[in-house]
Amino acid sequence: MLEIKDSVAVITGGASGIGLAVAQYWAQQGGKVVIGDIAEEALAAAKDRIGGDTATVVCDVTSEEDSARLADTAISAFGRINLVAPFAGIIMDGLMVVPDRDTGKVTKKMSLAQFQKVVDINLTGVFLTVRECTERMINNGCRGLICLVSSTGSLGTAGQINYSSTKAAVSVMPKVLTAEFFRRGVSDKIRCAAIAPGYCATPILEGMNQKALDNILQDVPIKRLIQPEEVASLVVELYRNEALAGEVFYVHGGLRLGSRG
Numbered sequence: 001m002l003e004i005k006d007s008v009a010v011i012t013g014g015a016s017g018i019g020l021a022v023a024q025y026w027a028q029q030g031g032k033v034v035i036g037d038i039a040e041e042a043l044a045a046a047k048d049r050i051g052g053d054t055a056t057v058v059c060d061v062t063s064e065e066d067s068a069r070l071a072d073t074a075i076s077a078f079g080r081i082n083l084v085a086p087f088a089g090i091i092m093d094g095l096m097v098v099p100d101r102d103t104g105k106v107t108k109k110m111s112l113a114q115f116q117k118v119v120d121i122n123l124t125g126v127f128l129t130v131r132e133c134t135e136r137m138i139n140n141g142c143r144g145l146i147c148l149v150s151s152t153g154s155l156g157t158a159g160q161i162n163y164s165s166t167k168a169a170v171s172v173m174p175k176v177l178t179a180e181f182f183r184r185g186v187s188d189k190i191r192c193a194a195i196a197p198g199y200c201a202t203p204i205l206e207g208m209n210q211k212a213l214d215n216i217l218q219d220v221p222i223k224r225l226i227q228p229e230e231v232a233s234l235v236v237e238l239y240r241n242e243a244l245a246g247e248v249f250y251v252h253g254g255l256r257l258g259s260r261g
């Protein structure tokens with residue numbers, strides 16, 4: 001089992017929600033943290049909440065330069081990277097095409113910008129963070145885990161063709177990277193896995209109206225939202241247990257995904 005104490009986590013989206021919860025959990029167990037986020041003020045507040053050995057980097061995960069700077073900061077501040085958690089993500093929901101209920105003709109459609117922005121942050125951004133951090137992990141002889149965040153939305157949620165597509169793409173990455181690491185002889189040191197949360201109590205969902213929330217909860221057997229700390233606990237377990245690799249691990253409170261029982 002790997003120890004958290006003195007291990008270094010690089011977390012994007014670390015100023016809020018699940019990323020912040022992972023950073024706090026990691027620091028509480030004696031780990032060092034580098035959090036990257038585009039939200040400058042929230043990032044400074046997060047640093048205060050996390051305490052301990054925490055470095056912050058204001059960065060846009062869609063920028064190659066920013067992603068390299070984030071990974072470099074971990075090496076210059078702490079000398080290594082052990083956990084990579086590229087958790088920055090957004091939703092911009094909408095139907096792909098909206099036929100008018102009276103005329104049956106399409107009156108509105110999802111813009112390219114609405115599709116592309118989600119792809120840029122949730123998919124390209126993940127690729128850049130993971131590529132830059134993995135390069136430095138290998139070159140500095142680090143041991144640890146690339147922990148991606150997919151979603152139950154990866155199975156296909158109406159109104160989320162942009163988001164669901166990115167999360168489905170992220171779901172395949174643990175298989176691809178585990179095979180690549182194996183091929184090049186680094187898979188005993190660097191693993192890749194993904195978590196797929198259901199509906200979590202983070203700022204994204206807390207802003208939802210009560211009716212939509214009640215609808216969602218009808219499909220959740222534990223009858224409540226997942227707490228960010230419950231997701232963070234899974235990330236830490238995946239890190240510690242080296243037998244866990246190459247898979248997607250769900251954390252959704254028993255969410256009914258197929259036929260209703």
Ligand SMILES: NC(=O)c1ccc[n+]([C@@H]2O[C@H](COP(=O)([O-])OP(=O)(O)OC[C@H]3O[C@@H](n4cnc5c(N)ncnc54)[C@H](O)[C@@H]3O)[C@@H](O)[C@H]2O)c1
Nearest residue numbers: 013016017018037038039060061088089151197199200202
């Ligand atoms: N909350 C849920 O129910 C849920 C469920 C499944 C998966 N997820 C995934 O977990 C991850 C975290 O979600 P969350 O609920 O904590 O969201 P959140 O909105 O609380 O946090 C996301 C963070 O990402 C940052 N960010 C956005 N764009 C960025 C960019 N271009 N560069 C750098 N940082 C940027 C934001 O500033 C924010 O701090 C996301 O990838 C999300 O898709 C969330």
